[in-house]
Amino acid sequence: xxxxxxxxxxxxxxxxxxxxxxxxxxxxxxxxxxxxxxxxxxxxxxxxxxxxxxxxxxxxxxxxxxxxxxxxxxxxxxxxxxxxxxxxxxxxxxxxxxxxxxxxxxxxxxxxxxxxxxxxxxxxxxxxxxxxxxxxxxxxxxxxxxxxxxxxxxxxxxxxxxxxxxxxxxxxxxxxxxxxxxxxxxxxxxxxxxxxxxxxxxxxxxxxxxxxxxxxxxxxxxxxx
Amino acid sequence: xxxxxxxxxxxxxxxxxxxxxxxxxxxxxxxxxxxxxxxxxxxxxxxxxxxxxxxxxxxxxxxxxxxxxxxxxxxxxxxxxxxxxxxxxxxxxxxxxxxxxxxxxxxxxxxxxxxxxxxxxxxxxxxxxxxxxxxxxxxxxxxxxxxxxxxxxxxxxxxxxxxxxxxxxxxxxxxxxxxxxxxxxxxxxxxxxxxxxxxxxxxxxxxxxxxxxxxxxxxxxxxxxxxxxxx
Amino acid sequence: xxxxxxxxxxxxxxxxxxxxxxxxxxxxxxxxxxxxxxxxxxxxxxxxxxxxxxxxxxxxxxxxxxxxxxxxxxxxxxxxxxxxxxxxxxxxxxxxxxxxxxxxxxxxxxxxxxxxxxxxxxxxxxxxxxxxxxxxxxxxxxxxxxxxxxxxxxxxxxxxxxxxxxxxxxxxxxxxxxxxxxxxxxxxxxxxxxxxxxxxxxxxxxxxxxxxxxxxxxxxxxxx
Numbered sequence: 001x002x003x004x005x006x007x008x009x010x011x012x013x014x015x016x017x018x019x020x021x022x023x024x025x026x027x028x029x030x031x032x033x034x035x036x037x038x039x040x041x042x043x044x045x046x047x048x049x050x051x052x053x054x055x056x057x058x059x060x061x062x063x064x065x066x067x068x069x070x071x072x073x074x075x076x077x078x079x080x081x082x083x084x085x086x087x088x089x090x091x092x093x094x095x096x097x098x099x100x101x102x103x104x105x106x107x108x109x110x111x112x113x114x115x116x117x118x119x120x121x122x123x124x125x126x127x128x129x130x131x132x133x134x135x136x137x138x139x140x141x142x143x144x145x146x147x148x149x150x151x152x153x154x155x156x157x158x159x160x161x162x163x164x165x166x167x168x169x170x171x172x173x174x175x176x177x178x179x180x181x182x183x184x185x186x187x188x189x190x191x192x193x194x195x196x197x198x199x200x201x202x203x204x205x206x207x208x209x210x211x212x213x214x215x216x217x218x219x220x221x222x223x224x225x
Numbered sequence: 226x227x228x229x230x231x232x233x234x235x236x237x238x239x240x241x242x243x244x245x246x247x248x249x250x251x252x253x254x255x256x257x258x259x260x261x262x263x264x265x266x267x268x269x270x271x272x273x274x275x276x277x278x279x280x281x282x283x284x285x286x287x288x289x290x291x292x293x294x295x296x297x298x299x300x301x302x303x304x305x306x307x308x309x310x311x312x313x314x315x316x317x318x319x320x321x322x323x324x325x326x327x328x329x330x331x332x333x334x335x336x337x338x339x340x341x342x343x344x345x346x347x348x349x350x351x352x353x354x355x356x357x358x359x360x361x362x363x364x365x366x367x368x369x370x371x372x373x374x375x376x377x378x379x380x381x382x383x384x385x386x387x388x389x390x391x392x393x394x395x396x397x398x399x400x401x402x403x404x405x406x407x408x409x410x411x412x413x414x415x416x417x418x419x420x421x422x423x424x425x426x427x428x429x430x431x432x433x434x435x436x437x438x439x440x441x442x443x444x445x446x447x448x449x450x451x452x453x454x455x456x
Numbered sequence: 457x458x459x460x461x462x463x464x465x466x467x468x469x470x471x472x473x474x475x476x477x478x479x480x481x482x483x484x485x486x487x488x489x490x491x492x493x494x495x496x497x498x499x500x501x502x503x504x505x506x507x508x509x510x511x512x513x514x515x516x517x518x519x520x521x522x523x524x525x526x527x528x529x530x531x532x533x534x535x536x537x538x539x540x541x542x543x544x545x546x547x548x549x550x551x552x553x554x555x556x557x558x559x560x561x562x563x564x565x566x567x568x569x570x571x572x573x574x575x576x577x578x579x580x581x582x583x584x585x586x587x588x589x590x591x592x593x594x595x596x597x598x599x600x601x602x603x604x605x606x607x608x609x610x611x612x613x614x615x616x617x618x619x620x621x622x623x624x625x626x627x628x629x630x631x632x633x634x635x636x637x638x639x640x641x642x643x644x645x646x647x648x649x650x651x652x653x654x655x656x657x658x659x660x661x662x663x664x665x666x667x668x669x670x671x672x673x674x675x676x677x678x679x680x
Contacts, residue, residue: 064676119628130615133246140611143673144625147607150669151629154662158632165639220247284540285680307544311537317473329465330545
């Protein structure tokens, strides 16, 4: 319990410091001004989300192999935290785009792919609500999770190829743009903070899932008597 | 004709457990069926009979424990004949088409001849070109049994085979299972109550809440097992 | 090889049952037609722009039609529990998937080929010179839709609200196919057509990847 509280405090502390750094330590960007600072939050959350989905994928594979419910709990937990991260990315992207380009959405390759990624994991969570029996639900969602994760790089690749056929503004400066060294440090610190926050959320959500399972177990034993 | 005695196999369950959510369909089930035995399984609805048979056929994966087959060629997967509530044949195909299809899948030798022979055995040769959709329940059961026997199974599993059959079909079924038993095939069948079919068994088992609570080879005890009056 | 002979026998059964009832093909073709017509009400189909919208519209119609057509794939096997009979009979459960994928690809291709002249007439598109490339595109696209669709049909058959669930799961996963096949088809239907080999390669890659994933995980999809 103490460890969880410590983790929570650490996460909040790191995020607070990272936010401070994004606003006061990082230099102002030349062309875009203050709104560019949202990049630290936007991109680092995206990275945290992608890491979380990778952990979900590994949990899915482990469940299919070992069939331990703990892997299922980890899978659904990571999917939920991942969806939360990507929701933030999809909101901060347009917030950045509007002042800079004057429009909310530009069918930028990465943002469009991220949108599909978000929908895929929403589908994962939706599938889970439509299967009643616990083991069946765990297996089916694990299998869908594997399909979904393997599709992700293909989606990103296909949409990027598609956008090269129809050039359009690229949010957040595209692939090749470099970062000032201080900006880079602030960015990486944000990445760390977001990952720690994600880990904290995963741990808490995991214990929620575990408690739900323990309660069901107790209920079943009570009914058996 | 089912497998001759030397090809029939035994079945072994070791501490098998299967849960569906909160419910234990099979709990700590340990059971050994020798080759050539004819075992009748009694039990109320929900006692685990269907799950036991489906786990034995490897259609359902057990949560815990092992299921193994004893005897027979060790390198081959044993051929299992399964007759359940559902007919497991296609309504849109004729009886002959269904059997030929399953025969091809199981690499049966001389499929046409074997199918013709089986149709004769189950008394459906004059209806072989009719769609299964047009069959009565009794006739569908016959097709199902023919399907189960196609590849000369080493183990035959019946799940309440008499359900929905009229007296005539029921008598035919009992006779047929008797013939199979006499030829030495290993048979495990779940039955709802004591019936003609139950009397064919050499052993009776009662399941309750997924575990074996009674097991006897004494014919005199069978009635008690089926009535549920066991200690 | 046992896998291929099993798959061939299963494919024969799939085709025979479908051609006996013909309910699937008929409804799918009509549905694609309806989608194309209804969607063209949303823009002016007579302008040169329609040449750009047309292929995307066509592929979207195919995708929607497929998501309905794939529904009965495993539901049919639940009626009399024939799926259990198949699982007992075949050596390798992947044969069941191979056969269903082949059957679904065949039905989709038939639908697409029947729609092609209708589409060409409605949108004044010409593709006579590019017919082999169009067929290749349709084939690769149909295989991709069938592979993923058959796998998801197996999943949704075991869930509630399966009629809604299958399209819901299918469409996001098939985004790459939709995007790439549309681009390739646009290039094949423009005044100076050419084959976009990179797109063809992407589609073939998609098909290969998901066929492999299904080969690795298929038996778990059928598990009880």
